[in-house]
Structures are given as structure tokens and as C-alpha cells.
Amino acid sequence: MTTTTDDLALSVSAPSQSTSDRRIKTFRAIPSPDTLRNELPLTARRALAVQRDRDEIAAILAGHDDRLIVVVGPCSVHDPVAALDYARRLAPLAAEYADRLKIVMRVYFEKPRTTVGWKGLINDPGMDETYDVERGLRTARSLLLDIIDLGLPVGTEFLEPTSPQYIADAVSWGAIGARTTESQVHRQLASGLSMPIGFKNGTDGNVQVAVDGVNAAAAPHVFFGVDDFGHGAVVETVGNTDCHIILRGGTRGPNYDDASVAAAVASLAKAGVAPKVMIDCSHANSGKDHIRQAEVAREVAADVRASRAAGEEPTISGVMLESFLIPGAQSTDARPLTYGQSVTDKCMGWDPTADVLAELARS
Numbered sequence: 001m002t003t004t005t006d007d008l009a010l011s012v013s014a015p016s017q018s019t020s021d022r023r024i025k026t027f028r029a030i031p032s033p034d035t036l037r038n039e040l041p042l043t044a045r046r047a048l049a050v051q052r053d054r055d056e057i058a059a060i061l062a063g064h065d066d067r068l069i070v071v072v073g074p075c076s077v078h079d080p081v082a083a084l085d086y087a088r089r090l091a092p093l094a095a096e097y098a099d100r101l102k103i104v105m106r107v108y109f110e111k112p113r114t115t116v117g118w119k120g121l122i123n124d125p126g127m128d129e130t131y132d133v134e135r136g137l138r139t140a141r142s143l144l145l146d147i148i149d150l151g152l153p154v155g156t157e158f159l160e161p162t163s164p165q166y167i168a169d170a171v172s173w174g175a176i177g178a179r180t181t182e183s184q185v186h187r188q189l190a191s192g193l194s195m196p197i198g199f200k201n202g203t204d205g206n207v208q209v210a211v212d213g214v215n216a217a218a219a220p221h222v223f224f225g226v227d228d229f230g231h232g233a234v235v236e237t238v239g240n241t242d243c244h245i246i247l248r249g250g251t252r253g254p255n256y257d258d259a260s261v262a263a264a265v266a267s268l269a270k271a272g273v274a275p276k277v278m279i280d281c282s283h284a285n286s287g288k289d290h291i292r293q294a295e296v297a298r299e300v301a302a303d304v305r306a307s308r309a310a311g312e313e314p315t316i317s318g319v320m321l322e323s324f325l326i327p328g329a330q331s332t333d334a335r336p337l338t339y340g341q342s343v344t345d346k347c348m349g350w351d352p353t354a355d356v357l358a359e360l361a362r363s
């Protein structure tokens, strides 16, 4: 290659200008998934429990088990002590209603934001913008193991495409959120995840994007990822046929009424997907009003009861509730923080949660 006078002039005026990483402040190394999993092992006993729970959830979604899946717990985990305290209250109810409900604790470590905000315990465990992701991953994994030891299956939203490598072995059910349900990256991810996955409808209420997500995740994919040792890798998946949609309402209002559920089932049938739906009683279905969540859950319970009484197989196979020890929500900036209260969306308190679980069990 010949060097021109222009090249020479450029190299003198800007000798070390790189075109890459112009907006990156730092890269910080973190342990590989393999290192963290060895440090906090799932163990054979817990792995058996996770596999049994995944199988039971998949059987409910396939219509082979007529229990109702109930994903219940805080909007987000910020304090592992309070989350474990919640799990200790939930575990006896999960055992008591086990013949009618499959209770899964909502243990959400990654929060998708409408614009900006705290992104969850893995991203910033101190909620102080120190972003100690290594501590976040360790705390998250350790909490999952403790909850499994109480006999509860764990459900979480998968948001970062590489974080599942650190925790997914301990998760029995997963969600792809309303803000990422249309994302190819998340559909590919779901196609390789080992547990049933629910796709939320879009924030605008578009259900078709969730149906498309279920269909896309059922197919095999090849994409960029990270292997167990943290090395860049090409990932090939076999596809995940245990996926379903979650109706969470949208900007035009709730979508858990009979007509909306029937329309969603018709879209699923048209796409050749099993007509199984989970209703999120929170978010746009409750207008983000935590007190309204209980009413939504009661209406869903009545619907399930009515279809059973009519001898029909209910299309609603699950519900989701955002619930914590103390009702409502507080700011992430509050100091001191109120123990057991959400720092993201408003949650139902413990007592109404226990009442709703009893009602769902009766349905």
C-alpha cells in the first residue's frame, strides 16, 4: 500500500485518534458464569426440584394438569432479607394450595425502564450508582438458592442477554417483558432457555407481538452470545416450545376481559400456538393501582370458575400478582427505606395477597 501526502498529514495532526469506544468509559471484568455457579452450586437436590417445577408448569401450559399457575412476589428485589422473609410466608401457602395452584415466587432482579431509572439488584445492588454487578450477581444467585431451599419455584424476567448464564439453572419460569417482547435478541434468548417463558403483550396493548414472540422462540436460532467461561461464542439453540403469552393491558386500557382473552386465543390459534394465557393483574390491567390488583384477580378467578362449571377447559392457565410485605411503593432514594416495600411498581401488601391466593385456590 502506498502512503499519500494526505495520510501523512493526518497521522501528524491526529496520531492516536481511535474510532472505537469513543463513548465507553470503562470495561470492568466480572467472574465467568462457570466460576459463579461453582462458587454457589445448584446441587443435585435443588436441580431435581427445579426440573420438577419446570415440568409441572409446562404440563399446566400444555393442558395436562388443571392447576392454575400463580406468579406472585415483589415487582423487584432490592433487599434479599425482605425477599426471603416474603418467601418464608409464601412457602406454607404454596404447600397448602399445591393441589390447586402452582405458586411460583416472582424474584425479579432486572428492571426494564420506560426511559431511565434503577435497573435492578444485579445492575446496582447498592441502589447508589456504584453498579457493583459482581456483587449483584452473587447476591441474586444466593437468594435464588435460599428460596429454592424453602420449596418454592422461582420466576424472573430475563432482560440482559448474557445474565441468564449466571442464574437460569435455578429458575423454573421466566418472562420476557412488554418492552422487549418484540426484540429478536430476547426471542432468540427464550429459544435457548430451559424453562417455560411468558411473553408479555407490548406496552401499547399489541398482543400480536407476544404471539409472534412465542412462535419465534419455538424455532431454533443461531446468534452471538457468551459461553460458560465468559468467552464470546456462537450459540445454537433447539427452540423452546413451552412458551405462552401474558396479557398485561396497555396504553388503551386493560385486556383481561372475556373479549380480549378470546381475541388473544384466536390470534394464538391462528398462529398454531396452544391457547394458553396468563393474566398479569398488575401493570396496565390494574392501572398500576395495587389495590385494584386484588379485584382483577377476583374477576379472573370468577372467569376460571365459570368455565370449569360449564365443563370447558379454561384458557387462562396463570395469573401474575405484584405483592410484597408492605403495600404500595417508595422511592429508590428514600433513606431509611421502609422494610418490605417495593422500590419500583406499587405492590399489594401481604394480607390481601393471602386472601387472593385463598380465593384463587377456591376457583
Ligand SMILES: O=C[C@H](O)[C@H](O)COP(=O)(O)O
Pocket (backbone or CB within 6 Å): 075, 111, 112, 113, 114, 115, 116, 117, 344, 345
Ligand atoms: O414493572 C416495572 C415497571 O413497570 C417497568 O419496569 C417500567 O418502569 P418505569 O416506567 O418506572 O421505568
Ligand SMILES: C=C(OP(=O)(O)O)C(=O)O
Pocket (backbone or CB within 6 Å): 075, 108, 112, 157, 176, 177, 178, 179, 200, 248, 283
Ligand atoms: C416490567 C414488568 O412488566 P411489563 O413488562 O409488563 O411492563 C414486570 O413485570 O416487572
